Amino acid sequence: MRTLLDCNCEILVFRVTWNSIFNHKWSTFVQQVACQNLWDGPYRLLFCSSKGDKDGVMQELGKGVDTNLADYDKRTALHLASCEGCTEIVVLLLERGAHVNFVDRWGRTPLSDARSFDHQDICKILESHGGIDPMGLDSQASCCEIDSTEVDMNEATLIGEGAYGEIYLVKWRGTEVAAKTIRSSIASNKIVKDNFLKELALWQKLRHPNIVQFLGVLKQTDRLIFLTEYLRNGSLYDILRKKGRLDSLTAVAYALDIARGMNYLHQHKPHAIIHRDLTPRNVLQNEAGRLKVTDFGLSKITQGKDVGYKMTGGTGSYRYMAPEVYRRESYGKSVDVFSFALIVHEVNLGHIMFQGGPSNRGEDPEKLADKRAYEDSRPYLPSIVYPEPIKKLLQDCWHKNPDRRPTFEEIILYLENIQDILSIKACCSCVVL
Structure with missing residues (x-):
């Protein structure tokens, strides 16, 4: 049985024989962004630090990456290692000159994160190196409550509608943030509301460059409103609708952003977090061009093994729904992998599949889900458009057997290999030009 890990080895050979495998249409597809260092810098250092990958961290530091370089949210490698409980990485970063009191955009230091997760x-x-926690007891709060006087909802601007209610742009402490209102059917039911608040308390503890940051819940007597960071560029759905077909390097970068965010959720301890509603509308883009996964209201925490929940067929979006969900069967983390594959298909790793909208956009979503669940229907992947590694990735990710689908960690490694190939090809094209 061949897996994506097997294919990663094959890609090394594929890297050498690039020109013999790719047709001229694919080779012209990469030239728009040739030789741009879109994925260099601190990002891989952050990723390896959050995974506890010491060899990866050493490799990035050996390249001369600054230990204190941060992402768009001013999160450093030390923040992520402290958050994830990676003690060996924390020691290594401090030895290499990591700033122990570097403050992220929410005013948190690495010590704030370590205390939040009781590491x-x-x-x-961190304290022995002079670490401080400016958040104090707030960093350990179960769910941050924000006084309603801090946000004037009368001045709010409606910017969209989410799965649970309207979304507004508001100002909180001088910063633009998103205020998400919860429908009365949820807010008025005490049990449902309590469970929802538990989900938000979990979300509050998540810290990753590809996860939208939860900020707190407004104290309101008549309705439930929670605040998240505001991502000005909108959703992936909006981006695809406006731009249509994307170039290959951007498509791979988008896929990696989503995969890294989802891998963080799936590797959450002590229980994995399953999104269950991964769609282009629930993937947002910040001003730096990075994608972040949002809205975990439909997610559940797996208990014990990676099986056991049963979802109603109406959960999530039919268009991105895994077959086992539609059939109301037990499910696991691989339902998110299936949804991811359909998003990647739309993001256009191929040549022509997204031109103003997905190729199946006109088809009824429920009928589409039914055909995928009972007829094993999948999107068409013509060989002339999709190179074999891309076809392999998508086919594995939407495999009818959930146990045969790869993990997001495997997907990341696979995509990174493809990204390397594209970058080499792009640079070679520049030289030729």
Whole structure:
């Protein structure tokens, strides 16, 4: 049985024989963004630090990457290692000159993150290096409550509608943030509301460059409103609708952003977080061009093994729904992998599949889900458009057997290999020009 890990080895050979495999249409597809260092810098250092990958961290530091370089949210490698409980990485970063009190955009230091997740050993290490926690007790709060007087909802601007209610642009402490209102059917039911608040309390603890940051819940007597960071560029759905076909390097970068965010959720400890409603509308873009996954209201925490929940067929979006969900069967993390494959298909890793909208956009979503669940229907992948590694990725990710689908960690490695190939090809094209 061949897996994506097997294919990663094959890609090394594919890298050498690029020109013999790719036709002229594919080769012209990469030239628009040739030789741009879109994925260099601190990002891989952050990723390896959050995974506890010491070899990866050493490799990036060996390249001369600044230990204190941060992402758009001013999150450093030390923040992520402290958050994830990666003690060895924390020690390594501090030895290499990491700033122990670097403050992210929410005013949190690495010690704030370590305390939030009760990583006592890391707290002691950071404190011994002069680490402080400006958040104090707030960093350990179950769910941050924000006084309603801090946000004037009368001045709010309606910017959209989400799965649970309207979304507004508001100002909080001088910063533009998104205020998401919860429908009365949810807010008025105490049990449902309590469960929803538990989901938000979980979301509050998540810290990753590809996850939308939850900020707090407004104290309101008549309705439930929670605040998240505001991502000015909108959703992936909006981006695709406006831009249509994307170039290959951008498509791969988008796929990697989503995969990294989802891998973080799936590797969450002590229980994995399953999104269950991964769609282009639930992927947002910040001003730096990075994609972030949002809205975990439909997600659940797996108990024990990666199976056991049953979802109603109406959960999530039919268009991106895994077959086992539509059939109301037990499910696991691989339902998100299936949805991811359909998003990647739309993001246009191929040549022509997205021209103003998905190729199946006119088809009824429920009928589409039914055909995928009972007829094993999948989007068409013509060989002349999709190179074999891309076809392999999509086919594995939307495999009818959930156990045969790869993990997001495997997907990331696979996509990184493809990204390397595209970058090499782009640079070679520049030289030729």
